[in-house]
Amino acid sequence: MSDLLSLGASGVRTYQTALATTSENIANAGNASYVRRTPSIREITGGTGFNTSSPNGMGSSAFNILRAGNAYADQTLRTAASDLSRTEAGSVWLERIETALGSGGLSSRMTAFFAAGTALQADPSSTALRAGMLSAGSSVADAFGVTARALDDSAAELDGQAGQAAAELTRLNQAVLKVNQGLVKTAPGTSAMAGLMDQRDDLLQQMSALTDIDVKIDDYGRATVRAAGPNGPVLVDPRDASEVAYGRTGSNVALAVRPPSGSPTVFDPEGGSLAGMVEGAQRIATTRDALGRIAKDLTETVNTLQAAGDDLKGNAGTDFFEASTTDPTQFKVILTGGDQIAAAGRAGGSRDASNLVSLAGKRSTMGFEGSVQGLVTDNAATLKQRRLVAEAQTTIRDGAITTRSELTGVNLDNEAVDLLKYQQAYQASSRVIQVAKETFQSILEIR
Numbered sequence: 001m002s003d004l005l006s007l008g009a010s011g012v013r014t015y016q017t018a019l020a021t022t023s024e025n026i027a028n029a030g031n032a033s034y035v036r037r038t039p040s041i042r043e044i045t046g047g048t049g050f051n052t053s054s055p056n057g058m059g060s061s062a063f064n065i066l067r068a069g070n071a072y073a074d075q076t077l078r079t080a081a082s083d084l085s086r087t088e089a090g091s092v093w094l095e096r097i098e099t100a101l102g103s104g105g106l107s108s109r110m111t112a113f114f115a116a117g118t119a120l121q122a123d124p125s126s127t128a129l130r131a132g133m134l135s136a137g138s139s140v141a142d143a144f145g146v147t148a149r150a151l152d153d154s155a156a157e158l159d160g161q162a163g164q165a166a167a168e169l170t171r172l173n174q175a176v177l178k179v180n181q182g183l184v185k186t187a188p189g190t191s192a193m194a195g196l197m198d199q200r201d202d203l204l205q206q207m208s209a210l211t212d213i214d215v216k217i218d219d220y221g222r223a224t225v226r227a228a229g230p231n232g233p234v235l236v237d238p239r240d241a242s243e244v245a246y247g248r249t250g251s252n253v254a255l256a257v258r259p260p261s262g263s264p265t266v267f268d269p270e271g272g273s274l275a276g277m278v279e280g281a282q283r284i285a286t287t288r289d290a291l292g293r294i295a296k297d298l299t300e301t302v303n304t305l306q307a308a309g310d311d312l313k314g315n316a317g318t319d320f321f322e323a324s325t326t327d328p329t330q331f332k333v334i335l336t337g338g339d340q341i342a343a344a345g346r347a348g349g350s351r352d353a354s355n356l357v358s359l360a361g362k363r364s365t366m367g368f369e370g371s372v373q374g375l376v377t378d379n380a381a382t383l384k385q386r387r388l389v390a391e392a393q394t395t396i397r398d399g400a401i402t403t404r405s406e407l408t409g410v411n412l413d414n415e416a417v418d419l420l421k422y423q424q425a426y427q428a429s430s431r432v433i434q435v436a437k438e439t440f441q442s443i444l445e446i447r
Contacts, residue, residue: 008429008430010059018039018426019419025037038065038068039062041063065190065194070408082208082211086270090275090277093284104143109143117360125351130337131338134338134341137333138332145330158280161277162274165273174241176203176235177236180237204223211228211271211272214226214232222237224238233265255267295328296328301362306342309342309344309346311343
């Protein structure tokens with residue numbers, strides 16, 4: 001009867017574990033980071049040779065808790081999510097540039113300035129028209145300043161967010177290191193081990209949203225993670241975790257990995273939100289430089305024409321604008337009155353407007369308004385393209401999520417079948433114990 005009791009007891013223990021595992025699957029059916037687990041049920045066989053004591057088996061045991069992980073599906077999802085994060089992050093800063101370029105009404109104010117010059121051509125001696133052109137010049141200067149400051153504010157905001165993202169990546173490195181340390185201390189084939197692996201994969205997924213990563217898993221399940229591909233710097237390995245830093249020098253930005261010992265290594269992310277931010281920083285800097293060149297060309301052109309003509313009183317023209325020596329977008333009108341506008345050519349008289357005609361010609365040849373509109377159009381076209389790419393990448397990412405879920409997720413229909421099967425097996429094992437007890441009691445009652 002002891003064999004019968006042992007068989008029943010082993011079955012109860014086995015299917016108790018199986019029921020617990022299935023219940024855990026059901027409880028986590030809506031958890032995207034949870035990977036389905038299955039008990040590995042095996043027969044406990046009797047010994048062989050001189051150790052054989054029973055012609056029957058010794059029952060069953062749930063030797064391991066198997067985790068339905070799929071490395072390929074995980075990597076595919078990480079890559080898809082990383083690509084999408086880069087595109088979405090880059091689009092954010094293209095939208096900031098679009099807003100900045102429209103914030104000062106620069107294009108319309110430049111048009112108003114040149115239109116005021118054209119109106120003054122018809123009546124060069126008009127005090128009102130001269131005052132209007134002076135006011136339009138001040139509006140242009142203000143528009144350049146507002147636009148430049150909006151771009152600078154966007155760059156500062158980007159720096160703050162990139163710094164936070166780098167700090168978050170550092171935190172994730174430390175978290176993966178703790179999981180690595182926990183994996184080597186945890187018994188394999190247990191729910192605790194499966195839980196740590198789920199946590200590891202979830203952390204890796206979060207890391208891939210920040211930068212593209214290369215992941216290698218060792219026999220213990222520990223992850224070695226590199227940034228920017230298989231040849232990039234190590235973010236975390238089984239022993240150490242590195243710090244990630246973001247920095248700016250002028251218009252140049254950089255990311256670096258600083259290990260616990262050794263020198264920092266600069267890396268260029270190809271995916272994740274950090275890649276989108278680096279790209280955004282470059283776009284903002286390029287737009288800011290282009291804006292500065294347009295402002296410089298405008299102020300120098302107008303001042304050169306002023307110097308070549310005479311004002312209303314017949315005096316040689318003086319500078320119309322005064323620009324900062326360090327930032328050409330920061331300039332102002334320094335004429336104190338409309339009569340100082342050099343509308344006439346040299347010695348042309350108060351009714352001459354040849355200098356204003358030259359200004360209109362420079363408007364066409366230099367293409368000031370067209371250059372500003374070109375910045376807006378180019379940015380808008382790039383933003384539209386990124387949005388289309390983001391739509392495609394979202395579809396790819398969603399497909400990767402679906403594939404991974406089908407391979408590793410919980411199917412409630414299957415779990416319901418397993419639950420019923422294990423419940424019946426548990427009840428049957430309990431019945432074996434009951435039969436053994438009843439049989440043993442019957443034997444004891446024989447007189």
